[in-house]
Amino acid sequence: MKNLLASLLCCALLLPGLALAEKPGDQRAIAGMDTGRILWDITIGEPERLIARLSVIQETYEDMQRQGLEPDMVFAFRGGAAALIARDTDHLEIEDVSAARHIHERLQALMELDGIHMEACQIATRRFDLGQEDLIPGVQLVGNTFLSIMGYENQGYTTIRID
Template structure:
């Protein structure tokens, strides 16, 4: 019985090697591993529509993700795709984007708002729940009724949701 088990194991291993021999490689690819890109995912795309659903209560984490969103915008542009972003703040994140926001957050919000095709939204359901006066939300950010509804509407016109929490 030990011989059968070894043979079976060897056959399974050999079959796995055969099945996976070409996985992860593209014989038509001319790019080296040192040049990562998103050409396969972006094939035929001219616009990159993303809906960033932000629910973070930490200003440092928010700054980190803003850097990643900026990198995403630049990455799309570098690959010939026009970024179109909605950045929607909900939950406790609304407490980070009012007049009491730290200088870094204020500067990053201004940077984001200055980008073409970027819309910033804050959820009024969240501002009500966390007692943030809508009048104190930074001026670059539009207060909307409910960012869950915004998310649905933007997805209906082709925006891909990206959850940030």
């Protein structure tokens, strides 16, 4: 019985690695590219939905690396998402506080990766009375993320909306 349980545990631990190893590539789409430039236009104000999207963003980063692309990602927080990047969570509904803290942890982990930059729109943050000092560390306050989107697109970034 112990051997059966040990075998099942080993198989369970190996399955995620096997699934990842068998993940198809994107060679046709990324042919000739060295760097993957994405601007994540994040407006989603629902914490649980943002957590799910951050998982996909993390996977996208890892997929780039797996396929030989250097990730270069900009996160532009605007709209309701601005409320979720404040250090203090007092302005949130009590049921959203734990999820917001989880978001902060996920964003901090992403910021530790190479090629990640995060910005917040001052137009959006002023709705929540937030300044630079109120944002989680590593998120840079900018005047207008619409200008950021325009500028980054002119630099070759692809904008992907997260709403």
